[in-house]
Every structure is written in C-alpha cells, then in structure tokens.
Amino acid sequence: MNTLTAQGVLLAWEHAQREHPLMRSQALLRAAWPEVDASEWGAMPLGARDAWLFRLQEALFGPELDTVVACPSCGEPLQTRLSTADLQAPAADAGARHPGAPLRCEGYELDYRLPCGDDLLAVAATPDQPADNAAHRLLQRCVLEARHDGAAASLDALPPAVIDDLQAAMAQADPGADTSVALACPACGHGFERRFDIGAYLWEELDDWAQHTLAEVHVLAGAYGWSESQILALGAARRAHYIALVQA
Numbered sequence: 001m002n003t004l005t006a007q008g009v010l011l012a013w014e015h016a017q018r019e020h021p022l023m024r025s026q027a028l029l030r031a032a033w034p035e036v037d038a039s040e041w042g043a044m045p046l047g048a049r050d051a052w053l054f055r056l057q058e059a060l061f062g063p064e065l066d067t068v069v070a071c072p073s074c075g076e077p078l079q080t081r082l083s084t085a086d087l088q089a090p091a092a093d094a095g096a097r098h099p100g101a102p103l104r105c106e107g108y109e110l111d112y113r114l115p116c117g118d119d120l121l122a123v124a125a126t127p128d129q130p131a132d133n134a135a136h137r138l139l140q141r142c143v144l145e146a147r148h149d150g151a152a153a154s155l156d157a158l159p160p161a162v163i164d165d166l167q168a169a170m171a172q173a174d175p176g177a178d179t180s181v182a183l184a185c186p187a188c189g190h191g192f193e194r195r196f197d198i199g200a201y202l203w204e205e206l207d208d209w210a211q212h213t214l215a216e217v218h219v220l221a222g223a224y225g226w227s228e229s230q231i232l233a234l235g236a237a238r239r240a241h242y243i244a245l246v247q248a
Contacts, residue, residue, distance in 0.1 A: 002032050004059055006213065006232040013210040016203070022121045025053055025199035028206070032056050042118040045097055047089065047176025049117055053198045054084045061205050069183065073190035078183060087196055089175040099173045105165040108153060111145040112166065114174045139166065216243055 002008065012031035016024040026041040029052055041049060057065070065082040103110040119141045123134050139155070143166070146153040158166075171178060179196045213232070216239050220231045223246045231239065 001055075001059065002034055004032070006236075007229060009060065009206070010210055010213065010232070013206050016206075020121065020124070021200075021203075022117065022124055024203050025049065026117055028056060028202065029053065032059070042121070043097065043116050045114040045116055045174045045177065046120075047174040050176055050179070050198050051088065053202055054088050057198060057202050057205070058084055060202075061209070065201065067181075067196075067201070069194050071185035071188060071190055072192055074185060074188040076185055076187040078185060080181070080183065082181065082196075087179050087181070087198070089179065099169070103162075103166055103169050105162045106159060107149050108158065108162045109147045110143055110162070110166060112143045112170070114170055115142055115177065139163065142170070213239075216240075219243055219246055 008031070012028055015031070016027035019027050026038075026049075029036070029041045029049070030038050033052070041052075044052075057063075063084045065084065065087070067080050067082065069078050069080070070076070071078060097113045097116065099112070099114065103112060115138060119138055122141065123138050126134075126137075143155055146155055146158065179198070180193045181196050182191070182193055184191045217228050217231045220226055220239065220242055221228065224242075234242070
C-alpha cells in the first residue's frame with residue numbers, strides 16, 4: 001500500500017472528485033496501490049474489488065462503520081454501528097472472473113463471467129434505461145455464450161428461470177459483490193434489509209474528512225501563515241490542538 005499521508009489522501013480525494021461516482025472507488029484504489037495495473041481494478045469481480053475497499057477503509061478510518069438509515073415503515077432514523085469484519089463475505093479471487101463450469105438449466109448452457117466495475121460503468125452510461133433493462137444489459141455483458149440443446153441461443157430469449165439461476169450462480173461465486181445488512185426498527189419493530197455499498201460509504205467518509213481537513217488548513221494558514229504542506233505534516237492531533245488555541 002502507498003504511504004497514506006494526509007497530503008496524499010487529499011490528492012487522491014481531489015482527483016477522484018472528477019470521476020464518475022462509479023469510478024471513484026477505482027481512483028482511490030489506484031492511489032493506495034499504485035503497483036497494481038490500473039486496468040485490473042475495473043476488471044476485478046465486484047466482491048474482490050470491495051475486499052480491497054474494506055482494507056482501505058480500515059487503513060484510513062478504522063474498522064468501525066457508523067450508518068444512519070430511515071425505517072421504511074415509520075421513517076424513524078436508525079443509527080447503527082457496524083464493523084468491517086461483520087460485513088465482509090468471502091470474495092471471489094481477484095483473477096477468477098470465469099467461474100469455470102458453464103451453467104446448465106432447462107436445456108440451456110451458459111458460459112459466463114462475474115460482473116466487474118467496468119460492467120457497472122458501461123451499464124450506467126445509459127441512465128435513461130429502466131432498472132430492469134439495466135439488469136438485463138449487465139447480464140448480456142457477462143454471458144459469453146448461450147446455447148440451447150447444443151445450438152446458439154439469443155440472450156433475449158432466455159427464460160426467467162434460467163436468468164434466476166444465472167443470478168444465483170453469480171451470487172454464490174462472488175458473495176461479497178452484494179452486501180446487505182439486516183436491521184430492526186426499535187420504534188415500530190419493523191425488520192428490513194439495506195444494501196451496504198462500501199465504495200459509497202468510503203467516499204462519504206473521505207469527503208467529510210477532506211472538507212474538515214481543508215477547513216483546518218484555512219484556519220491555521222490564516223493564523224500562522226503556514227503552508228498547506230506544513231500544516232498537514234503536523235498530524236491530526238497537533239492540528240486540532242493548534243485550532244483550539246486559535247479559537248480560544
């Protein structure tokens with residue numbers, strides 16, 4: 001992992017701001033692990049990529065994750081503290097995009113690969129499409145070949161049962177690609193699940209940290225005339241101490 005100095009993290013945040021939201025995770029991973037070829041992050045199975053994002057979350061902000069979600073039944077906000085260990089599922093191997101054996105169901109045989117970040121970005125490039133169409137286009141990108149009774153088959157003609165089996169097979173091969181959290185509302189007792197997106201969570205944490213850190217730089221630069229690099233070199237605890245002195 002690259003040395004995670006405050007200056008380096010701010011630079012990664014600045015560069016990632018210009019990216020599509022789906023590309024920000026990859027931008028942060030590239031900054032943290034520059035020794036990995038940039039194209040590998042987009043081609044990794046989603047669970048393998050998210051395992052690296054959990055590692056980055058731990059390195060930058062620690063293993064505890066604080067979330068607030070609204071109960072879908074009564075609207076009560078739920079504050080929940082999770083940990084990275086609670087959420088991480090076994091991830092597909094970073095290089096194992098192809099599960100191996102084809103999927104066989106109702107006379108169909110499908111050769112497929114696991115979805116990756118590049119797939120999500122390609123599907124998101126046409127935002128005017130309905131959600132079910134987006135899911136279909138994602139499967140179309142991941143199915144390499146479809147056969148029915150030995151003859152080539154159209155992906156548009158796949159029966160719902162085959163599509164369901166394909167999605168289940170993908171989830172089994174890469175369970176870390178879709179992380180959900182079971183919650184219960186203390187106000188009304190309603191139980192529900194929420195998907196947890198480590199990429200989105202990490203970006204929000206990083207954006208909050210960057211805004212706070214830049215505000216500290218602004219105060220200390222104005223008070224002492226120090227440069228940004230001098231202020232960031234102080235470390236978080238010392239910056240906070242100087243901020244308290246300035247504001248006393």
